[in-house]
Amino acid sequence: MELRHLRYFVAIAEAGTVSAAATRLHVTQPSLSRQLRQLERSLGVDLFDLVGRRLLLSPAGRTLLPLARDVLERAGALRAAAVFYAQGRLDRLTIGAPTVTLTDVVAPFIAGLETDDPMVDVLGADGLSPAETLRLGADLAISTVVAGDPFRSQALAVLPVWAYVPPSHRWAGRSGVTVAELLDEPLIVLPRSSTARQAFDTAVAALPSPASLVEAANGTVAQALAAAGRGIAVVTDDPRFDLAPLAIDLHERRLSIRLVAVWDSRHAAAATIEQFAVRLGDFVRARYNAPPV
Structure with a gap:
């Protein structure tokens, strides 16, 4: 058993699937599956049960997961301390x-x-x-x-979530837009794991659904789509493609992340x-x- 095996075990448990964990760890899915099987053989127990398309922790896995996390944290602290004291x-x-x-x-x-x-x-x-x-x-x-x-x-800072529009858009000369106005427009948002999307979803949770919602892989693609006239990009990224940033006004504040x-x-x-x-x-x-x- 090696530390990387424990790291892979924890990553799979947190991601829920081998493919998602492989993406997070920047390793191939077959390699990660092999490493998991090696760890299970070394420990003599199954760490996961396959339920549908997801891996759920087995009873043994649930017991061993916090212990694996503790080992990794202590190993990381040991490594960092050794480097720090060796180099001063x-x-x-x-x-x-x-x-x-x-x-x-x-x-x-x-x-x-x-x-x-x-x-x-x-x-x-x-x-x-x-x-x-x-x-x-x-x-x-x-x-x-x-x-x-x-x-x-x-x-660190409180940063705004922007609504980006192209220079030709009727709102381009404005400094801000209300969240209610945005909901009547085609919107380009980020995946639900992004902080900008989470802030936006919270702000509109009690409001009617947007007229149109397209999900882009990242902020740069969202702004590229906005520049192409496909909608308004709701992101925290710095401006690109000559887009105009509009602050998103809530009742007593502006949409932001901390x-x-x-x-x-x-x-x-x-x-x-x-x-x-x-x-x-x-x-x-x-x-x-x-x-x-």
């Missing part, structure tokens, strides 16, 4: 975040780092909780939700990671002219 500093830092956040927030932040800062790597974390993101190897997770002990959180940075307080370099999170927050607020949080 944090040499490498991995930031986990949804794809749009990596593109529009983390990448520009990395571009401005100094040569004596840690080398920064990234981890895609679409649809993952902060705890799941950290468990997969991130030192710092960016999310819209905080996490309880032993994790610590640092508010970004937070989360890290494990037990990390050997927790103090350094916290300083990094503060710097990231300062950068995000300056970049987007966002108010203090």
Whole structure:
């Protein structure tokens, strides 16, 4: 039994299917299936039961899952502590975040780092909780939700969810649009795992269904479709294709998401990671002219 086997076990349990876990882990589905069978043979138990097209934890799997998570967390802490104490500093830092956040927030932040800062790597974390993101190897997770002990959180910024229209649209000269007005238009939204979609769905939950709703794979594609005249893109991404951003007005506020940075307080370099999170927050607020949080 190796740590990667436990990591695969946890990923499959959280994703619900081997194919979804393989996508998250960037491995092939046949390879992941083989690794799972190796772990089950090593442990002498079946970890999952196949129900329909989904894998559900077996009784043994339900018992062993929290133990596997604990082993992975302790192994990650051991590895991070060893590197930190061997080098006397944090040499490498991995930031986990949804794809749009990596593109529009983390990448520009990395571009401005100094040569004596840690080398920064990234981890895609679409649809993952902060705890799941950290468990997969991130030192710092960016999310819209905080996490309880032993994790610590640092508010980064409140960012708007935009309604993007092409320059030829009748609303292009406006600064904002009400959510009720949007519902009468063809809309292009993101998958339900995205923070922009979740914020939008919450805002319209008690309102009539949109006249037309198309789901795009990501914010760039959503804006491309809007530029082609297929509808209004509802995303948090930076503007592309010369689209005009409109704030989405609710009754007493504007539709937005709240970004937070989360890290494990037990990390050997927790103090350094916290300083990094503060710097990231300062950068995000300056970049987007966002108010203090």
